Amino acid sequence: SNTIFPEWLAYHYEVLPLRRLIVAIDPLTVLDSSAVIEGFRTLLPDLNITVWYEDHYFRPKPSELHLFLNANASTNTNADT
Secondary structure, X not given: OOOOHXXXXXXXXXXXXXXXXXXXXXXXXXXXXXXXXXXXXXXXXXXXXXXEOHHHHOOOOHHHXXXXXXXXXXXXXXXXX
């Protein structure tokens, strides 16, 4: 959720202290977290952030592939506007 992600990240950076974060992007998401992630990369250069997209960790079943292709097509269209 992009709504609480900045607060969660700032809190854990200070309290733990968090210095390594891997963000796995939901393949069906319509929200774009890149602005938040890039903002923290600039603000906190000692925080090592890696972003995983679905091809890093997720392989849909061949029978379900059309669901993810359609979702990604609509997501990419929304991101361009």
